[in-house]
Amino acid sequence: MSFAAMLVLALLLDAALGEPRWLWDRLPHPVVVMGRAVAELDKRLNQGVSRKTNGILTMLILGFGALTLGWVLAQFGWLVSIVIAAILISQRSLVQHVSAVGQALRLSVGDGRIAVAQIVGRDTATMDKPAVTRAAIESAAENLSDGVIAPAFWFLVGGLPGILLYKITNTADSMIGYHTEKYRDFGWAAARFDDLLNWIPARLTALLMAAVHGQLRAWRIISSDAQKHRSPNAGWPEAAMARALDVSLAGPRSYDGEMRDFPFVHPQGRKHIGPVEIDKSCRALWATWGVGLLSVVLIAALFG
Numbered sequence: 001m002s003f004a005a006m007l008v009l010a011l012l013l014d015a016a017l018g019e020p021r022w023l024w025d026r027l028p029h030p031v032v033v034m035g036r037a038v039a040e041l042d043k044r045l046n047q048g049v050s051r052k053t054n055g056i057l058t059m060l061i062l063g064f065g066a067l068t069l070g071w072v073l074a075q076f077g078w079l080v081s082i083v084i085a086a087i088l089i090s091q092r093s094l095v096q097h098v099s100a101v102g103q104a105l106r107l108s109v110g111d112g113r114i115a116v117a118q119i120v121g122r123d124t125a126t127m128d129k130p131a132v133t134r135a136a137i138e139s140a141a142e143n144l145s146d147g148v149i150a151p152a153f154w155f156l157v158g159g160l161p162g163i164l165l166y167k168i169t170n171t172a173d174s175m176i177g178y179h180t181e182k183y184r185d186f187g188w189a190a191a192r193f194d195d196l197l198n199w200i201p202a203r204l205t206a207l208l209m210a211a212v213h214g215q216l217r218a219w220r221i222i223s224s225d226a227q228k229h230r231s232p233n234a235g236w237p238e239a240a241m242a243r244a245l246d247v248s249l250a251g252p253r254s255y256d257g258e259m260r261d262f263p264f265v266h267p268q269g270r271k272h273i274g275p276v277e278i279d280k281s282c283r284a285l286w287a288t289w290g291v292g293l294l295s296v297v298l299i300a301a302l303f304g
Contacts, residue, residue, distance in 0.1 A: 018092030070161030102278030
């Protein structure tokens with residue numbers, strides 16, 4: 001069975017089941033296991049004067065391990081590949097987490113702050129309703145790329161070795177790829193490799209979203225807005241989502257008690273937004289996922 005055909009089934013399996021709590025309450029999720037591996041190497045190698053070199057060595061160890069494990073698991077057949085790929089793609093759980101913010105925000109701003117704090121890293125204690133909404137929608141857009149399109153893309157390219165390489169890299173970046181004193185050198189390789197692996201998927205996510213929402217004619221504007229983002233990749237799905245919903249995203253926000261004056265993406269879009277726009281972003285997630293699924297079906301039919 002081709003990678004494309006297996007990916008179609010994996011996408012459908014994830015959409016149907018998501019992350020079953022009964023399973024992951026009993027077993028460690030593969031991403032949790034990856035996190036433990038990163039943490040162990042962080043503890044052992046993030047020291048001394050050669051932290052940048054040690055960080056590169058860390059990524060070589062993690063990458064080789066992921067590729068080897070992927071190859072071994074793939075030998076057990078297409079069913080194992082489909083199940084593992086479905087576990088590592090997170091469309092349904094992403095929609096559930098984002099939707100939960102909208103539901104909480106309907107109760108109160110305080111409930112919305114608590115819910116959105118589960119999915120973003122910025123300070124949430126003083127957020128108003130539009131800020132909570134923007135944070136949820138930005139997380140939806142970025143995680144559509146990181147948690148759905150990117151792992152699907154790398155499975156399509158390289159099967160289980162490809163998706164495991166991507167997920168271990170993305171996990172490492174989320175844990176050590178920070179510009180802090182502790183990780184500036186040690187996390188450099190993780191951050192740069194994650195940027196590299198997300199370069200195509202981020203732009204592909206924006207393209208799919210723009211296509212399904214009739215915004216391809218605004219591609220130059222989306223591209224311009226994307227380049228305002230501090231990340232070389234995250235700005236693309238955010239800019240496309242902002243145009244799809246006609247809302248302003250990004251803008252000033254606080255990290256670790258420090259307010260940062262980031263520019264707005266699609267500044268002419270609506271800024272007084274709330275749960276209704278969060279609901280629309282969830283529909284945009286499914287619409288973009290659907291176009292992506294159809295694209296993979298077409299690839300499977302043509303090249304399978």
